Amino acid sequence: MNQRPDGEGEIELLCKLRDLHITVRGPPASATSFIRDITVRPAASPPRRALSEGSFDLVSEAEQSTRLPRRFESRDQIAASFERCPSYLESSGKRLSGSAISGSERVKRAWTAGQWAGAVLVGRISTPNRTSQIDLRPRFYVVLRASGLGKATVFRSARSYWQLVGELETSTSVSHSFPSEQEALVYLAGAGISDFEFQP
Numbered sequence: 001m002n003q004r005p006d007g008e009g010e011i012e013l014l015c016k017l018r019d020l021h022i023t024v025r026g027p028p029a030s031a032t033s034f035i036r037d038i039t040v041r042p043a044a045s046p047p048r049r050a051l052s053e054g055s056f057d058l059v060s061e062a063e064q065s066t067r068l069p070r071r072f073e074s075r076d077q078i079a080a081s082f083e084r085c086p087s088y089l090e091s092s093g094k095r096l097s098g099s100a101i102s103g104s105e106r107v108k109r110a111w112t113a114g115q116w117a118g119a120v121l122v123g124r125i126s127t128p129n130r131t132s133q134i135d136l137r138p139r140f141y142v143v144l145r146a147s148g149l150g151k152a153t154v155f156r157s158a159r160s161y162w163q164l165v166g167e168l169e170t171s172t173s174v175s176h177s178f179p180s181e182q183e184a185l186v187y188l189a190g191a192g193i194s195d196f197e198f199q200p
Helices: 028-039 061-067 074-082 087-096 103-121 158-165 181-190
Strands: 002-005 011-017 020-026 140-145 152-156 174-176 196-200
Touching: 011 196, 020 028, 020 103, 028 174, 087 103, 103 174, 103 181, 140 158, 140 181, 152 181, 158 174, 174 181
Parallel strands: 152 196
Antiparallel strands: 002 011, 011 020, 140 152, 140 174
């Protein structure tokens, strides 16, 4: 740190901090106190003050590291954290028919898709895993997130669904379609969504 007089009642302090060169000019006591504040690491972080215009707050390296964008978990880590499909939901698949896969497998498929959607909604990953194909046409379209959507919604028509989500390639929506209402409800449960509505 270099110091030189600079005008009446003022000093100019030149300080090198890491790769920064900092010049502070002002009354000796204030300038010295300022340089001390930014160069001496306190033993414990001082209590936060409300910041006014023109003020700043020194952020320690530890604090900075917590503010960095969180890295997404791997898909394997996320999948390993999923809860198993509850037995009462799995048994509800007995009513499902018309497919080469069993009703129980259809429910588990919907549950897993819901778990992936829930991981997206809470920011654990940016996109859900692709769901295995099924040999039945969709009749229920569940939208958990979309621009302009107030709450999770189950649409009964493809037209209403596409009007809301638009092109999937450019949409930020989170949604899935199913051949039965039962699977749509299991998907919502898997995603942790209990507040939803039905729309035509």
